[in-house]
Structures are given as C-alpha cells and as structure tokens.
Amino acid sequence: MKRRFKCVCAYDGTDFKGWQSQAGGGTVQDFIESRLEQIFKEKIRIHASGRTDSGVHASAQVFHFDADWPHGCDRLLAALRCGFPDSIQIQKVSFAKNSFHARYSVKRKRYIYRLYEGFAPPKTTRYRWSLGNRRLDISVMNKAAQALLGEHDFTSFSANRGCEKEDTVKNLMELKVSRRGKEIKISTTGSGYLYKMVRMIVGALVDVGLGKLTKKDLERILEAKKRGQKIQSAPARGLTLEKVWY
Amino acid sequence: MKRRFKCVCAYDGTDFKGWQSQAGGGTVQDFIESRLEQIFKEKIRIHASGRTDSGVHASAQVFHFDADWPHGCDRLLAALRCGFPDSIQIQKVSFAKNSFHARYSVKRKRYIYRLYEGFAPPKTTRYRWSLGNRRLDISVMNKAAQALLGEHDFTSFSANRGCEKEDTVKNLMELKVSRRGKEIKISTTGSGYLYKMVRMIVGALVDVGLGKLTKKDLERILEAKKRGQKIQSAPARGLTLEKVWY
Numbered sequence: 001m002k003r004r005f006k007c008v009c010a011y012d013g014t015d016f017k018g019w020q021s022q023a024g025g026g027t028v029q030d031f032i033e034s035r036l037e038q039i040f041k042e043k044i045r046i047h048a049s050g051r052t053d054s055g056v057h058a059s060a061q062v063f064h065f066d067a068d069w070p071h072g073c074d075r076l077l078a079a080l081r082c083g084f085p086d087s088i089q090i091q092k093v094s095f096a097k098n099s100f101h102a103r104y105s106v107k108r109k110r111y112i113y114r115l116y117e118g119f120a121p122p123k124t125t126r127y128r129w130s131l132g133n134r135r136l137d138i139s140v141m142n143k144a145a146q147a148l149l150g151e152h153d154f155t156s157f158s159a160n161r162g163c164e165k166e167d168t169v170k171n172l173m174e175l176k177v178s179r180r181g182k183e184i185k186i187s188t189t190g191s192g193y194l195y196k197m198v199r200m201i202v203g204a205l206v207d208v209g210l211g212k213l214t215k216k217d218l219e220r221i222l223e224a225k226k227r228g229q230k231i232q233s234a235p236a237r238g239l240t241l242e243k244v245w246y
Numbered sequence: 247m248k249r250r251f252k253c254v255c256a257y258d259g260t261d262f263k264g265w266q267s268q269a270g271g272g273t274v275q276d277f278i279e280s281r282l283e284q285i286f287k288e289k290i291r292i293h294a295s296g297r298t299d300s301g302v303h304a305s306a307q308v309f310h311f312d313a314d315w316p317h318g319c320d321r322l323l324a325a326l327r328c329g330f331p332d333s334i335q336i337q338k339v340s341f342a343k344n345s346f347h348a349r350y351s352v353k354r355k356r357y358i359y360r361l362y363e364g365f366a367p368p369k370t371t372r373y374r375w376s377l378g379n380r381r382l383d384i385s386v387m388n389k390a391a392q393a394l395l396g397e398h399d400f401t402s403f404s405a406n407r408g409c410e411k412e413d414t415v416k417n418l419m420e421l422k423v424s425r426r427g428k429e430i431k432i433s434t435t436g437s438g439y440l441y442k443m444v445r446m447i448v449g450a451l452v453d454v455g456l457g458k459l460t461k462k463d464l465e466r467i468l469e470a471k472k473r474g475q476k477i478q479s480a481p482a483r484g485l486t487l488e489k490v491w492y
Contacts, residue, residue, distance in 0.1 A: 012368040057369060081378075086371040122258040123303060123486075125332045127369055132327075240369075 002066045005076070006096035007046075012087040013057045014126050014237065020051040028052075028088060032063070035083045039076075040067050047102045049109065049244040053196070055236030057127060060091070062244045064102040100246070108173065108189055110243040113202045113234060115184040128183075129238035136184060136209030138177045144208040144215035145175040148201060148222065155225045157201055158194035159233070168194060168225075177205065187242075196233050203232035248312045251322070252342035253292075255307050258333040260372045260483065264300040265307070274298075274334060278309070281329045285322075286313050293348045295355065295490040299442070301482030303373060306337070308490045310348040346492070354419065354435055356489040359448045359480060361430040374429075375484035382430060382455030384423045390454040390461035391421040394447060394468065401471045403447050404440035405479070414440060414471075423451065433488075442479055449478035 036044040048063040080090035120130040174189035207213040282290040294309040326336035366376035420435035453459040
C-alpha cells in the first residue's frame with residue numbers, strides 16, 4: 001500500500017540547474033527522483049515546497065512523495081544517505097498524512113541571504129555575495145525594510161516566469177538585516193514568494209544600503225505593482241532556503 | 247629593476263590538481279602564473295612555501311616572485327584581485343628582501359584538519375571529512391598525539407613522491423584535537439612536513455579515536471622509520487594550510 005513520505009533535504013545549489021526537473025536533467029529534483037527510482041524500482045514523482053533557482057542553496061527544503069515501502073522511515077533514510085553527490089543530502093524522512101502537500105500546505109518559509117563586506121575567502125564565496133570595497137549602512141536598510149513588511153502585492157519585486165498564474169499578494173512577517181563583522185545577513189520570512197522576489201528585495205535593499213535608493217523609492221516601486229522596475233536581482237549564490245513551516 | 251614580491255593567497259582546492267604546476271595545467275600555480283603573465287607581459291615563475299596536494303585548501307599560502315613593477319603593492323594587489331576563478335584569492339602583496347625565499351625561509355607552518363561527526367551539511371562537505379555514524383574519543387586522541395610531538399624522523403608517516411631527497415626529520419610543536427559540537431579540528435604546527443604527512447597523522451589519530459590504534463601503536467609506527475605502515479591517509483578535502491611563519 002502506498003504511503004506519503006515527507007523528506008527534508010539540503011543542497012549546495014552551485015552546480016545544479018535549480019530545483020525543478022527539466023529536459024536535460026542536472027537539477028536537484030532530477031537527482032532525487034533518479035535515486036528514488038533506483039530504490040523503489042519505479043518512477044516516483046516528488047513535490048517540493050517550491051522550486052529554487054539555479055545556484056540557490058537549501059538548508060532544509062521539504063518535499064513529499066507517495067510510495068510503497070515495507071520498512072520503516074529509518075531504513076529509507078539510510079538508503080537515501082547514499083547515491084547522491086556530496087552537494088545533496090537527505091536529512092529526514094517521516095510519514096505524512098495524505099492531506100499533507102509539501103507545496104500547498106506551506107504556512108511560511110524563511111530565506112537567508114548572505115553578503116560579505118570585502119573579498120569573501122574562497123571557502124565561503126559559493127555561499128555569499130562578495131561586496132568588494134562597497135560598504136552598507138544596515139541601519140538605513142532596516143528602516144527601509146519596514147516598507148515591505150506585511151501583506152502587499154509584490155509584482156514589482158518579481159520576474160516573469162512565463163505563463164504561470166499566481167496570486168501576487170504575499171505576506172512578509174520578517175525582513176531583517178544583521179551584521180557580524182564583515183558578514184551581513186538578510187533574513188526574510190513570508191507566506192510565499194514570487195519568482196526572484198527574495199533576490200530582488202535583497203538587490204533593492206543593498207542599493208538602499210549603498211545610498212542609491214531610499215525607503216520612499218521602495219514604497220514607490222511596491223505601489224507601482226508592475227514588473228520591470230529598475231532594481232537589481234542579487235546573485236543566486238548568496239541565497240539559502242532556510243526553513244519551511246507547515 | 248626587478249624586485250621581489252611576497253604574496254599571501256587563499257584557495258578552495260577542490261577543483262584544482264594541487265598547487266604545483268604540471269603539464270596539463272589545472273593547478274593553482276598554473277592559474278597564478280598565467281595571471282601574472284597577463285599583467286607583466288612575460289613569464290613569471292612563482293615559488294610557494296610548499297606544494298599542497300590535489301583537493302587540499304589554503305587560507306594563507308605564501309609565494310614569492312621577482313618582477314619589474316613601476317607602481318606600488320596596492321596597485322599590484324588590485325590587479326591580482328581579478329582574473330581568477332572565485333576559488334583563488336590573492337589577499338596580500340608586499341615587497342620582500344632578495345634574501346627572502348617563500349620555501350627556504352619557512353620557520354613553521356600550521357595546518358588545520360576539519361572533521362564532522364555525522365553527515366556534514368552540503369555547504370561544508372567540501373572542507374570536512376564527514377564521519378557518518380562513527381564517533382571519536384578526542385581525549386584518547388590528544389594523549390596519543392603526545393607521541394608525535396617534538397623532533398622525529400617521520401618517514402613512517404609519509405608517502406613516496408618519487409625521486410625527491412628530503413630531510414625526513416621534522417619538528418612538531420603542536421598537535422591538538424579539539425571539538426565544538428559535531429565539528430572536530432586537528433591543528434598541527436611544525437617545522438615542515440613530508441609528503442602526505444599531515445593526512446597520515448590525521449588518519450592514524452582518527453583510528454586512535456575509533457579505538458583501532460593506541461598511543462603505543464603510534465610510537466611503534468614512528469620508530470619503524472619506514473614507509474608502507476598500515477595507516478590510512480585522511481581525505482584531502484578536510485585539510486587546509488592555515489598559516490606560514492617566517
């Protein structure tokens with residue numbers, strides 16, 4: 001009898017073409033589905049909390065699938081510990097109710113974006129946006145971030161992903177910039193995110209920190225509710241999906 | 247007029263074929279020399295504090311070279327900030343006396359080896375030896391490490407690198423195992439190291455921590471002064487050249 005499994009996984013997104021399965025392969029989903037096929041001897045479709053773009057990382061991405069497995073979750077986890085490149089790691093496997101859906105049951109998600117004021121050392125540069133000689137005023141950034149908190153239509157902070165229709169109103173409960181030495185972290189928790197939304201918010205906040213944009217500009221951009229505003233999208237490498245709540 | 251330059255650089259060794267220049271290229275030295283050739287319009291030979299193996303990292307490798315440069319060190323550093331993959335970073339450039347030699351003037355070098363008790367998260371696995379379900383007794387390891395401290399002929403803890411003749415007596419001033427949660431660090435400072443010496447010492451210490459070898463075994467192996475002892479060499483990925491003293 002098929003049961004529903006909920007899995008938590010982490011990945012270093014640098015060398016993948018994003019989460020979502022695609023024709024040429026090379027995505028995280030492709031690797032996981034191909035490993036599941038080895039284990040279950042049949043094609044298994046997995047459903048994640050959401051896709052992540054090429055180069056974006058995850059500390060705790062959640063996905064589910066249905067399969068017939070005669071043993072316990074521990075044994076499935078042990079099987080899923082192997083057969084992957086080091087850059088993908090399955091961390092937890094548990095049974096879920098059939099009503100659970102990794103994408104539709106999401107309550108909120110946290111992303112963390114990491115920056116480095118200076119030239120990030122090679123061991124960290126895969127996971128940080130290195131700012132070189134530029135310096136950020138994080139207190140101004142935190143004040144401007146207030147403009148984006150709460151429920152808004154975030155169309156201005158999104159890119160087009162083709163034909164997909166999606167509710168463009170999202171609720172941001174957290175958007176906070178913090179510093180520890182040269183490391184700067186932007187943490188955001190929200191009900192959901194549009195395509196490229198986190199990276200565009202980070203890009204805009206960095207421009208605020210550099211004095212190129214103001215809180216007023218962010219308000220104006222948000223109000224426009226239109227794509228194609230002049231805001232940069234922060235590089236994928238700094239972004240990590242940190243946690244998903246159900 | 248040619249002057250001698252001393253440089254400090256960091257690299258993520260994962261994707262390089264080690265430090266030392268070789269026919270097919272793909273080594274850290276090859277990348278740096280080719281960048282110097284772009285800048286100086288002539289072939290420049292660089293000399294490092296020592297080679298590192300394929301997959302081994304450096305936080306502060308030191309090298310020197312002689313070149314005719316009409317500007318200051320800052321300007322050379324700025325030029326050396328670009329033209330590299332993210333995995334190589336030139337951090338400092340300074341003038342050195344002509345008597346300075348990056349290899350022959352070394353007083354001591356520190357290496358740090360990083361391990362993880364458990365399954366290291368993907369973002370850290372390039373820089374750690376992940377021990378899975380194995381657990382280490384670090385207090386036994388620290389006691390056994392005493393056997394290797396001081397001046398010894400370390401032939402037993404080395405691999406053959408071909409024809410090279412080298413003084414096999416080295417002085418270890420530090421060999422210390424420490425733990426912080428699941429992260430285990432083995433730190434060693436010595437006058438110099440034979441080929442694969444650090445990784446073989448780490449491999450032996452890990453076997454001590456697992457109860458497979460004792461301090462007595464290490465003493466016996468050291469005393470043999472002979473290659474080909476039954477000790478494992480720890481994976482390259484965990485090893486970082488941390489500091490060089492002159």
